[in-house]
Amino acid sequence: MARDSLHPDDWARAALEAMAEGGVAAVKVETLAPTLGATKGSFYWHFADRSALILAAVELWEEAETEAIIDSLADVDDPRERLRRLFSIIFVRPELGSVDAALIAAHDQPAIVEALRRVTDRRVGFIRDAFAGLGFGEADAERRALYAYGLYLGLVVVRRANADAVPAPDSAEAFADGLLDVLTAVS
Amino acid sequence: MARDSLHPDDWARAALEAMAEGGVAAVKVETLAPTLGATKGSFYWHFADRSALILAAVELWEEAETEAIIDSLADVDDPRERLRRLFSIIFVRPELGSVDAALIAAHDQPAIVEALRRVTDRRVGFIRDAFAGLGFGEADAERRALYAYGLYLGLVVVRRANADAVPAPDSAEAFADGLLDVLTAVS
DNA sequence: ACCTGAACACCGTTCAAGT
DNA sequence: ACCTGAACACCGTTCAAGT
Numbered sequence: 138m139a140r141d142s143l144h145p146d147d148w149a150r151a152a153l154e155a156m157a158e159g160g161v162a163a164v165k166v167e168t169l170a171p172t173l174g175a176t177k178g179s180f181y182w183h184f185a186d187r188s189a190l191i192l193a194a195v196e197l198w199e200e201a202e203t204e205a206i207i208d209s210l211a212d213v214d215d216p217r218e219r220l221r222r223l224f225s226i227i228f229v230r231p232e233l234g235s236v237d238a239a240l241i242a243a244h245d246q247p248a249i250v251e252a253l254r255r256v257t258d259r260r261v262g263f264i265r266d267a268f269a270g271l272g273f274g275e276a277d278a279e280r281r282a283l284y285a286y287g288l289y290l291g292l293v294v295v296r297r298a299n300a301d302a303v304p305a306p307d308s309a310e311a312f313a314d315g316l317l318d319v320l321t322a323v324s
Numbered sequence: 325m326a327r328d329s330l331h332p333d334d335w336a337r338a339a340l341e342a343m344a345e346g347g348v349a350a351v352k353v354e355t356l357a358p359t360l361g362a363t364k365g366s367f368y369w370h371f372a373d374r375s376a377l378i379l380a381a382v383e384l385w386e387e388a389e390t391e392a393i394i395d396s397l398a399d400v401d402d403p404r405e406r407l408r409r410l411f412s413i414i415f416v417r418p419e420l421g422s423v424d425a426a427l428i429a430a431h432d433q434p435a436i437v438e439a440l441r442r443v444t445d446r447r448v449g450f451i452r453d454a455f456a457g458l459g460f461g462e463a464d465a466e467r468r469a470l471y472a473y474g475l476y477l478g479l480v481v482v483r484r485a486n487a488d489a490v491p492a493p494d495s496a497e498a499f500a501d502g503l504l505d506v507l508t509a510v511s
Numbered sequence: 512a513c514c515t516g517a518a519c520a521c522c523g524t525t526c527a528a529g530t
Numbered sequence: 531a532c533c534t535g536a537a538c539a540c541c542g543t544t545c546a547a548g549t
Binding site for chain 2: 161162240283290
């Protein structure tokens, strides 16, 4: 079991990297193969086709950018602090969201759409629970969670078009606080 | 000058439709050509290459989904009413945003990135002015405009993953009002 | 069990030749 | 001036043949 032959995960990781860098279109078997020291023919021993590779990459992304982040907040009990911590993670690290943005436009592939729905439900649910814990009613918590999550996705996108329009890492805490103030204000 | 030969706009319109439907990847010269009753060879009489076609489509989109909407609100003087009207346009019509979403992941093409930046500035600027008209200070107006616009883009995306999570057309007014309340609340 | 290399399909691009 | 059709490049996919 020495590392002589390629593991499917090697392909998946390389695909995820390519996707974050240049979008779904950048996941090219022919380009990836030499990077991994293999031929494109050998790829088809590990995967049925290109979309299976993309799916494997999406699963890695799901784990790293949804489950792992939610897990890291498991021991934060206060709901407001939970939101503040979450916001200052997701609105800051500029590499977060690259894959989100890449997947958004890949709505022609049903498996990707399904994964996006899964991730959306998980993320919005997590935020909703925090708002509910803050005392907002069910519908109001859901609505505000949708605002927060929609805003996250939207800002990921805006950052691509105009990097200046979104908070720099050093003002992340202030951004998170300001957003939290607006989203928890009652008119 | 009868409609014997194809006008570049015919290609651009067809490309925009394809893009809204299936993303940038769906803009295929080979597929579009028979639709327009032409050969793919003839395409290259009108356009330098495929990316020039995509750019022409983007320009149509810029006019239809940014300038035209802003123009339609020119005679609404009250800033709050302006925002309310804007929100109930952009958060309702489900066909709005299809192209936004398609372009978002096409960050490999500099011309598209440039167009997105132009549109972002125009849209955020318009919303910012309305918030400023409402009495918010410059920085605060800018920040809230970014929230509103980020939310628009984000919800376009969420709608793709989970159509149920976003307001249906019939509750559009209520959604616009609710959002406006949150975004104008002061904590 | 895993990989190579040649073959083919699909679509972007070019261009000589037609009207 | 505008279009056709054949040619070629690029990359996904298959598969017989190698180790």
